[in-house]
Each structure stands twice: as structure tokens, then as C-alpha cells.
Amino acid sequence: MKIAVCIKRVPDSETRVKIATDGKSLDEAGVKFVLNPYDEFAIEEALRRKEKAGAGEVAVFCLGPAAAQETIRTALAMGADRGVLLQADKIPIDPFEAAKVLAAELNSTTWDLILFGRMAIDDYNTQVGPLVAELLGLPCVTTVSHLDIEGTKGVAEREIEGGIEVVDFPLPAVVTADKGLNEPRYPALKGIMAAKKKPLEVKPVQPGTGALEVAALTPPPERKEGKIVGEGAGAVGELVRLLREEAKVL
Amino acid sequence: MTTLAVLEQRDGVLRKISYEVVTAAQRLGGSVEAVVCAAAQVQGADQVGKFGADKIVTLTNPAFARYAPEGCAQALADRAKQGGYRTLVFAASATGKDLAPRVAAKLGVGVAADITDLAADGGALVVTRPVYAGKALLKVRVTAQPAVLSLRPNVFTPVERPKAGAAETVAVNVPPGGGRVTVREIKPAPAGTLDVAEAQVIISGGRGLKEPANFKVLEELARAFAGRAAVGASRAVVDAGWRAHADQVGQTGKTVSPSLYIAVGISGAIQHLAGMRTSKVIVAINKDKDAPIFKVADYGVVGDLFEIVPKLTEEIRKLHG
Numbered sequence: 001m002k003i004a005v006c007i008k009r010v011p012d013s014e015t016r017v018k019i020a021t022d023g024k025s026l027d028e029a030g031v032k033f034v035l036n037p038y039d040e041f042a043i044e045e046a047l048r049r050k051e052k053a054g055a056g057e058v059a060v061f062c063l064g065p066a067a068a069q070e071t072i073r074t075a076l077a078m079g080a081d082r083g084v085l086l087q088a089d090k091i092p093i094d095p096f097e098a099a100k101v102l103a104a105e106l107n108s109t110t111w112d113l114i115l116f117g118r119m120a121i122d123d124y125n126t127q128v129g130p131l132v133a134e135l136l137g138l139p140c141v142t143t144v145s146h147l148d149i150e151g152t153k154g155v156a157e158r159e160i161e162g163g164i165e166v167v168d169f170p171l172p173a174v175v176t177a178d179k180g181l182n183e184p185r186y187p188a189l190k191g192i193m194a195a196k197k198k199p200l201e202v203k204p205v206q207p208g209t210g211a212l213e214v215a216a217l218t219p220p221p222e223r224k225e226g227k228i229v230g231e232g233a234g235a236v237g238e239l240v241r242l243l244r245e246e247a248k249v250l
Numbered sequence: 251m252t253t254l255a256v257l258e259q260r261d262g263v264l265r266k267i268s269y270e271v272v273t274a275a276q277r278l279g280g281s282v283e284a285v286v287c288a289a290a291q292v293q294g295a296d297q298v299g300k301f302g303a304d305k306i307v308t309l310t311n312p313a314f315a316r317y318a319p320e321g322c323a324q325a326l327a328d329r330a331k332q333g334g335y336r337t338l339v340f341a342a343s344a345t346g347k348d349l350a351p352r353v354a355a356k357l358g359v360g361v362a363a364d365i366t367d368l369a370a371d372g373g374a375l376v377v378t379r380p381v382y383a384g385k386a387l388l389k390v391r392v393t394a395q396p397a398v399l400s401l402r403p404n405v406f407t408p409v410e411r412p413k414a415g416a417a418e419t420v421a422v423n424v425p426p427g428g429g430r431v432t433v434r435e436i437k438p439a440p441a442g443t444l445d446v447a448e449a450q451v452i453i454s455g456g457r458g459l460k461e462p463a464n465f466k467v468l469e470e471l472a473r474a475f476a477g478r479a480a481v482g483a484s485r486a487v488v489d490a491g492w493r494a495h496a497d498q499v500g501q502t503g504k505t506v507s508p509s510l511y512i513a514v515g516i517s518g519a520i521q522h523l524a525g526m527r528t529s530k531v532i533v534a535i536n537k538d539k540d541a542p543i544f545k546v547a548d549y550g551v552v553g554d555l556f557e558i559v560p561k562l563t564e565e566i567r568k569l570h571g
Contacts, residue, residue, distance in 0.1 A: 017385040096360030127351035134355030160344035161445040211394035232553035233561040
């Protein structure tokens with residue numbers, strides 16, 4: 001099986017967000033960057049599919065700055081065979097531009113499966129996977145928490161409000177991975193050493209500016225300071241009174 | 251200038267989030283055309299006129315009995331191309347997050363996704379999107395033609411603003427079966443459980459619950475809210491396998507904005523706070539008075555949750571008679 005996985009370098013979820021002096025972007029000083037957590041599920045799924053098939057290739061693609069080579073190395077350490085960095089100083093704010101760059105690169109090869117994380121935890125766009133699928137004319141299933149593949153037939157489960165949708169689709173296809181799809185492996189020392197020798201190709205790209213423009217990045221409004229109503233079960237009566245009369249939510 | 255508001259239905263019944271979509275669409279000024287893909291007439295669709303829809307169009311095809319990702323995307327993109335709308339508005343629901351990018355790509359644009367505010371600034375459309383799980387707000391000027399937006403659920407409170415709501419039904423052609431990707435079945439969640447993304451009240455539990463079985467005290471409290479409440483969970487307890495990932499609130503789970511969020515036995519890690527800080531009212535119950543959760547809570551109760559929560563359940567039951 002030939003499998004492509006598209007990944008992203010994002011600030012760690014424990015990051016305290018500081019706005020840069022331009023008022024439009026994140027101050028990256030001191031920020032720890034990691035492989036987007038949802039992409040780990042996509043990589044793990046690709047590795048398992050390849051292992052099950054007994055042959056094939058798992059290639060990872062990343063649009064990002066030079067420092068994203070490190071992110072690709074993480075994927076290689078997990079077991080991916082090779083990586084491609086589509087190098088651009090800035091990831092476009094318009095996800096359609098990011099999708100165009102990835103689709104142009106992926107289009108040169110026929111893949112059985114193209115995997116994405118269901119979203120990146122920095123920009124929350126939740127759409128680059130399905131955008132790429134549309135650009136490539138491939139079927140797409142998003143937010144998949146269970147996946148079965150037999151030959152060229154896929155069955156996926158995706159969570160919706162109040163239930164699970166069971167979806168049939170043909171391969172080749174684009175699938176975006178949700179948490180719960182699998183348990184991603186940690187790169188072992190052997191994998192980390194091996195990753196250093198795996199091919200990592202760097203290709204400069206020039207994404208378009210697109211049709212979204214940042215006007216400002218601001219901290220969220222501070223929540224008004226709350227109060228401790230009291231201690232123990234004895235405080236519950238007062239809590240309920242406040243929720244009814246002051247907050248008016250009961 | 252007309253805005254296309256994309257409604258949602260399931261099993262032939264309009265989903266409530268559709269009212270939020272129409273409400274947001276009419277805030278852009280101009281007229282609002284509401285559209286829904288369905289197999290036949292949708293129960294409740296005639297109500298959207300009340301919230302500001304000038305027209306309600308039902309795009310019908312037998313394949314739309316269930317969500318047909320490719321068929322719906324094609325039908326909506328065709329409609330959008332014919333109608334020359336300035337803006338398309340979707341809900342950022344499970345379906346909307348899947349559908350909006352497909353339609354947008356067919357129109358040659360991206361989606362300004364999961365927005366919490368919108369304004370027409372002169373000729374330009376400016377939207378607000380929480381990023382970094384709500385640790386910052388990104389204001390974005392959308393110059394795409396058309397602009398495609400999706401709305402975070404529970405943020406745009408439906409406002410009644412009656413318009414004509416003239417109904418129109420259009421039978422549409424789509425590929426056999428609705429496309430290559432087909433929904434075979436929907437496995438319903440256990441009866442009476444509500445999704446955390448949609449609930450008006452969320453009661454979330456963390457490590458302080460001590461063991462999975464103890465979540466029953468939160469489930470009882472949720473039941474006392476008579477169908478309005480869902481039980482959520484912190485990342486720690488989901489990673490430990492105590493609760494399903496579908497219930498996780500936080501940066502790698504769901505970002506929620508209920509009217510009332512009750513955090514029980516949750517210390518308040520930054521990635522959790524990011525997922526629930528836009529809740530309208532936050533209550534924290536924790537034995538550690540220095541827990542960070544109290545910094546974002548409107549009301550805190552310090553002490554043993556196993557004494558406090560059952561007492562709260564009793565009080566809420568009294569209110570709901």
C-alpha cells in the first residue's frame with residue numbers, strides 16, 4: 001500500500017499564548033513546537049496499514065518552515081519511510097492555499113490512501129484534508145475514529161452529535177483521523193536513530209496569499225473574577241440561589 | 251445582496267442549530283435564503299422564516315434521506331453558483347465541518363471556520379475565530395467570493411425576526427446513491443445521552459472522581475437537568491480510558507460554550523481551560539482551593555465532591571419538580 005500522511009508542526013497544547021508585537025501573530029519565543037497530536041493518529045494508522053499489507057510505503061508531507069524538518073523526523077522515528085518538507089516561511093492563513101500546495105505535490109503520485117489529522121490544534125481550520133480531496137477529485141471521509149479496509153473498499157466510523165455514522169467509501173481516498181482511531185506508538189530509540197538516515201527532501205514552495213487576511217490576534221476577554229461560594233455541601237443552597245438569581249442559568 | 255444559510259436536518263427533522271445559522275446570516279444585512287438538502291419536506295423548516303429567512307429552499311433527492319457528503323456538496327455548490335450569493339453560512343457541527351470545505355473547494359475558496367462573531371465592516375466581512383483552542387482570538391477579513399463561513403454551535407443565540415419564509419422545493423440530480431461516500435447507518439448513542447458539543451449544561455469530571463464508576467454521581471446530576479445536560483471529561487480521564495473521547499473537553503477534545511459548565515474534580519490544566527472558557531457561567535467544585543480552575547470559575551465550592559454533588563443533584567431536582 002502506498003500511503004501519504006500530511007502533517008503539521010504546531011505549538012504544544014500547554015503553550016501559553018503571547019501575542020507578537022505586530023498584534024497579528026503568535027510570539028514564538030520560548031514556544032515548544034510539536035507534531036500536531038491528531039496527525040499522530042494518522043501516522044499510526046498508515047504504519048499499521050502498511051504492516052498489515054506486508055509491503056508498501058508511508059511518506060509524510062509537511063508544509064512549514066525549515067524547523068519543521070524536526071517534525072518530519074518525529075514521523076520518521078515512528079516508522080514512516082520518507083519525508084517531504086514543502087518549505088515556506090509562513091503557512092498561509094487561508095487553508096485553501098495550504099491545500100493547493102499539498103494537492104499539487106500529492107498529485108504526482110497515485111496513493112492508495114492519503115491521511116490527515118482531523119484538524120490542527122493551532123488554527124482549528126478542520127478542512128485541509130477535505131479541501132485536498134476535492135482538489136484531487138478523491139472520495140473523503142473526515143473525523144474517523146474507526147477504519148476497516150478490505151482491498152479497495154473502506155468502512156469508516158465517524159462521530160456525529162448523538163451517534164456514530166458508519167460510512168462506506170472506495171479507495172483511493174482521503175481520510176482524516178480523530179483521536180480514538182488507534183493508540184499512536186512512541187518512537188523507540190532504534191527508530192530515532194534510524195530516522196536520521198531516512199530520506200528527507202526539502203522543496204521550496206510559494207503558497208498564494210489567498211482570500212483571508214489577518215486583521216488582529218488578541219487575547220480572549222478576561223473572565224470576570226469569580227467567587228468562592230463556600231465550603232462543602234452546606235454551600236450548595238447558596239450556589240443554587242446565585243445560579244438562579246444572579247447568573248440566571250437555572 | 252443575499253446570504254445562503256445552509257440548514258441541517260436528520261431523519262427529516264430540522265436540527266435546532268439551523269436557527270443559529272439563519273440568525274447569523276440575517277446579521278449580515280440583505281436578504282437570507284435558507285437551504286436544506288433532504289429526501290422530502292423537512293419538519294420544522296417552515297419555522298426558519300421566524301428567524302429571518304426570506305425564502306426556504308428544499309433541495310430534494312432520495313439519496314438525501316441520510317447525509318450524502320458528495321451529493322449534498324454538489325447540490326449546494328450548484329445552487330451557490332447559480333444564485334450569486336455573497337456569503338454562505340454553515341454550522342460548524344459534525345456535518346457542517348464535513349460539508350462546508352467540500353462546497354467551498356468546489357467554489358474555489360476556503361472556509362472561515364468555527365467563527366464566534368461576524369460583522370460587515372464597510373464592504374468587507376470581518377469574522378472572529380478562536381485559535382489555539384481559544385487561548386487567542388483571530389480577527390480575519392474575508393475577501394473570498396463567495397465568503398464561506400461556519401459557526402461555532404451555541405454562540406449565535408437564535409433571535410426571532412420574522413420574514414416571509416416563502417417555501418420552494420427543487421428536485422436535484424446527484425450521482426447514484428448520492429456519491430462515492432455513503433452513510434450506511436447511524437448507530438445512536440445510548441438513549442438520553444446528549445452530546446457535549448450541543449448541551450446547554452455540561453458537567454465534567456476529572457481525576458478527582460478517583461475511579462470510573464464514580465462518574466455515576468455526575469450522570470445523576472446531569473439527569474436532574476431533565477434532558478438539557480451532558481457529562482464531559484478531562485483529558486486525563488479520557489487518556490486513562492475512564493470515559494469516551496467523544497466526551498473530552500479541551501484542546502485535543504471539544505471546545506464548548508454551554509450556558510452552564512460545572513467542573514467537578516478538575517484542576518484546570520491550560521489545555522482544559524482552553525476548551526471551556528467561553529462557557530457563559532462556570533462552576534468549579536474541587537477539594538483544592540488553590541486549583542487553577544477557580545481562576546476561571548464564576549462560582550466555586552471547595553470541598554469533597556462526593557458530598558457536594560449529590561446535594562446539588564437534590565437541589566436541581568427540586569427546581570425541575
